Amino acid sequence: MLEIVIQGxxxxxxxxxxxxxxxxxxxxxxxxxxxxSYGGARRGTPVSSFLRVDSRPVRLRCDIERADAILCFDASxxxxxxxxxxxxxxxxxxxxxxxxxxxxxxxxGRHVLPVDALxxxxxxxxxxxxxxxxxxxLARAVGSLPREVLHAAIAEGSPRLQQENVAACDxxxxxxxxxxxxxxxx
Numbered sequence: 626m627l628e629i630v631i632q633g634x635x636x637x638x639x640x641x642x643x644x645x646x647x648x649x650x651x652x653x654x655x656x657x658x659x660x661x662s663y664g665g666a667r668r669g670t671p672v673s674s675f676l677r678v679d680s681r682p683v684r685l686r687c688d689i690e691r692a693d694a695i696l697c698f699d700a701s702x703x704x705x706x707x708x709x710x711x712x713x714x715x716x717x718x719x720x721x722x723x724x725x726x727x728x729x730x731x732x733x734g735r736h737v738l739p740v741d742a743l744x745x746x747x748x749x750x751x752x753x754x755x756x757x758x759x760x761x762x763l764a765r766a767v768g769s770l771p772r773e774v775l776h777a778a779i780a781e782g783s784p785r786l787q788q789e790n791v792a793a794c795d796x797x798x799x800x801x802x803x804x805x806x807x808x809x810x811x
Contacts (some may be wrong), residue, residue: 626685627678627679628675628676628677629643629646629675629767630697631674633697634671636668638698640747642759643675649770649779650676650774655679657678658676658685671702677689677690687803691712692710695707698742698756698759700720703737704762712734715736717732718737718762718801719736719737720755724809725807729740736761738805740759740797749792749793750786751797757791757797758780758793761779761795763801765798766805775798776791779791795796
């Protein structure tokens with residue numbers, strides 16, 4: 626079973642990202658479970674979305690204690706409360722303009738893929754809406770979701786600017802692919 630934790634701040638789109646990933650995994654023929662947890666229901670407070678994906682029905686009804694992957698919308702959230710569900714094998718995709726080497730120093734022993742999703746979103750006319758770029762990067766890094774299925778879920782789940790969101794998703798995917806190739810070459 627694949628278990629993913631998505632962490633952001635209220636208003637950043639973490640819950641939407643979880644729903645988009647759940648829709649894509651379901652469309653790809655998987656069983657999914659997606660739920661969210663909010664601190665205070667206001668902008669800026671931490672928001673978590675949890676996703677489980679399996680080939681069989683998901684019967685667990687508890688929080689994710691050890692994530693296979695974490696999608697973090699704000700690098701300031703890479704702190705003990707979030708990292709408590711991570712171990713050395715947990716993949717962390719984080720919205721940050723920092724280089725992977727910077728995270729190697731601040732998060733030693735962790736597999737962190739930074740994606741400047743804000744720059745990607747702005748290039749595609751999405752302003753500060755970073756979830757499509759981050760979802761694309763996570764999907765590529767995890768490697769268990771066909772790109773075209775993800776594109777369809779992004780287009781269907783976007784109330785407007787469908788093509789722009791799909792393009793941002795694709796650029797996030799390509800960025801993660803580039804980082805993974807560089808890691809493999811080292």
